[in-house]
Amino acid sequence: MSSELEAINKEFANNGNKNPQGLIEWALAQGARPICTTNFRPFEAVILHMVSQVRPDIPIVWMDSGYNTEATYQFADEVIKQLNLNIVSFVPRRTRAHREALDGPMPGIDDPRHAAFTQEVKLEPFERALREMQPDVWFTALRAEDTPERAKMQAVSRNSNGLLKVAPLLQWSAKDMYQYLQAHNLPNNFDYFDPTKVEEKRECGLHLQH
Numbered sequence: 001m002s003s004e005l006e007a008i009n010k011e012f013a014n015n016g017n018k019n020p021q022g023l024i025e026w027a028l029a030q031g032a033r034p035i036c037t038t039n040f041r042p043f044e045a046v047i048l049h050m051v052s053q054v055r056p057d058i059p060i061v062w063m064d065s066g067y068n069t070e071a072t073y074q075f076a077d078e079v080i081k082q083l084n085l086n087i088v089s090f091v092p093r094r095t096r097a098h099r100e101a102l103d104g105p106m107p108g109i110d111d112p113r114h115a116a117f118t119q120e121v122k123l124e125p126f127e128r129a130l131r132e133m134q135p136d137v138w139f140t141a142l143r144a145e146d147t148p149e150r151a152k153m154q155a156v157s158r159n160s161n162g163l164l165k166v167a168p169l170l171q172w173s174a175k176d177m178y179q180y181l182q183a184h185n186l187p188n189n190f191d192y193f194d195p196t197k198v199e200e201k202r203e204c205g206l207h208l209q210h
């Protein structure tokens with residue numbers, strides 16, 4: 001990691017955790033094609049509100065696998081309308097009906113077909129999004145509390161392709177997230193299921209690979 005990013009991370013860890021908006025503003029000044037990804041999991045309205053407050057037209061990239069719960073689709077619709085998001089959806093190359101007619105129902109995580117399934121419904125659409133959008137700054141709502149891997153992450157890093165990855169909420173607790181939602185009158189939804197992860201603390205590879 002460059003010494004500039006190390007300094008930013010140090011400053012953010014020491015002073016900035018309570019000011020993720022400051023980190024968002026700094027990161028936006030570092031590039032010309034920022035994106036924010038979302039899967040509309042619980043608490044996602046926080047990052048979507050924060051980034052769109054600073055940059056109203058920032059592209060919000062959603063890989064809609066086709067396997068979200070009804071509540072997640074309703075939540076997505078509500079947040080997109082309330083925040084007037086510039087949503088850019090990427091869907092798998094085959095529809096869910098097409099896949100299931102040929103391959104059967106969604107494979108579980110112990111099924112040898114699960115890796116190919118994950119590649120088809122989530123990773124390939126994300127690779128396509130990266131190719132088409134060529135982002136230089138990537139915001140997520142990753143939090144240290146999510147998994148042991150994320151607990152070791154830094155808020156800002158650069159991947160091997162030069163993409164600046166920014167997790168402004170890295171040190172936020174669920175309580176911080178809840179209070180932000182309340183303060184800004186934002187919706188939330190806990191009826192969420194990701195068929196590529198199945199278990200909440202499992203990493204399916206999207207952010208680890210990129």
Ligand SMILES: Nc1ncnc2c1ncn2[C@@H]1O[C@H](COP(=O)(O)OS(=O)(=O)O)[C@@H](OP(=O)(O)O)[C@H]1O
Binds near residue numbers: 036041044141143203
């Ligand atoms: N389907 C879909 N569409 C758009 N963006 C997505 C999608 N899945 C994952 N992400 C983004 O990757 C961040 C990590 O997500 P996950 O924990 O679900 O996946 S992974 O284990 O890293 O693959 C995740 O972090 P959060 O922003 O905290 O939700 C997203 O920014």
